[in-house]
Amino acid sequence: xxxxxxxxxxxxxxxxxxxxxxxxxxxxxxxxxxxxxxxxxxxxxxxxxxxxxxxxxxxxxxxxxxxxxxxxxxxxxxxxxxxxxxxxxxxxxxxxxxxxxxxxxxxxxx
Amino acid sequence: xxxxxxxxxxxxxxxxxxxxxxxxxxxxxxxxxxxxxxxxxxxxxxxxxxxxxxxxxxxxxxxxxxxxxxxxxxxxxxxxxxxxxxxxxxxxxxxxxxxxxxxxxxxxxxxx
Numbered sequence: 001x002x003x004x005x006x007x008x009x010x011x012x013x014x015x016x017x018x019x020x021x022x023x024x025x026x027x028x029x030x031x032x033x034x035x036x037x038x039x040x041x042x043x044x045x046x047x048x049x050x051x052x053x054x055x056x057x058x059x060x061x062x063x064x065x066x067x068x069x070x071x072x073x074x075x076x077x078x079x080x081x082x083x084x085x086x087x088x089x090x091x092x093x094x095x096x097x098x099x100x101x102x103x104x105x106x107x108x109x110x
Numbered sequence: 111x112x113x114x115x116x117x118x119x120x121x122x123x124x125x126x127x128x129x130x131x132x133x134x135x136x137x138x139x140x141x142x143x144x145x146x147x148x149x150x151x152x153x154x155x156x157x158x159x160x161x162x163x164x165x166x167x168x169x170x171x172x173x174x175x176x177x178x179x180x181x182x183x184x185x186x187x188x189x190x191x192x193x194x195x196x197x198x199x200x201x202x203x204x205x206x207x208x209x210x211x212x213x214x215x216x217x218x219x220x221x222x
Contacts, residue, residue, distance in 0.1 A: 004152070043113070044153070044201065044213040086152050097143055097166060098211065100152030 002027050004089050006101035013077050014109050021072040021104050023087030032090030033063055033070040034098065039083045047072075047085070057081070077108045112136065114214035116202050122220045128190035131217045135183070135204030143211065144177055144187050145201040153201055159185065192221045
């Protein structure tokens with residue numbers, strides 16, 4: 001069965017501090033991992049996916065199959081990064097629906 | 111391009127009443143999803159359509175929930191009768207052949 005775990009409900013940091021949002025997954029096949037973000041009063045939107053291996057808004061995430069993790073990192077947090085972040089796991093062939101973690105709220109204080 | 115549209119945005123009903131939600135996906139997106147998001151949790155898939163066919167409805171409580179996408183475009187999700195535990199945000203998303211999912215604003219349902 002697919003499962004995504006985000007152990008922290010809330011992460012509070014000061015502006016300019018490094019950020020790491022943790023995500024662990026359980027999946028027997030070849031995983032497809034995503035990070036989605038929801039800013040205040042906005043809809044859920046894709047932040048990044050492991051396949052593209054790109055940096056979006058300064059965030060990066062590396063898939064570690066040995067540790068079954070896909071942690072989201074940013075070296076210097078900005079106040080506008082404050083939002084709800086969800087890690088999501090894509091299903092196998094023919095089933096693209098996402099399994100979401102419970103989310104981590106990031107608060108960046110001035 | 112226009113995003114995924116959902117209506118209504120908010121709905122309050124009493125338990126045992128029925129309710130329906132509507133979703134219009136992005137034009138040309140063959141895949142449509144309905145997710146349920148209970149407060150404090152991540153979205154959970156209820157049903158996935160590919161065009162007008164059901165791909166996955168394994169987590170849909172079929173004794174009270176139903177969904178259709180008759181012409182392969184917009185979709186409706188119905189709950190009849192509603193229970194208190196159905197209080198949640200119902201999210202619709204669409205994608206082009208299983209790639210990036212685009213989400214609508216959601217419908218917040220409160221069952222009293």
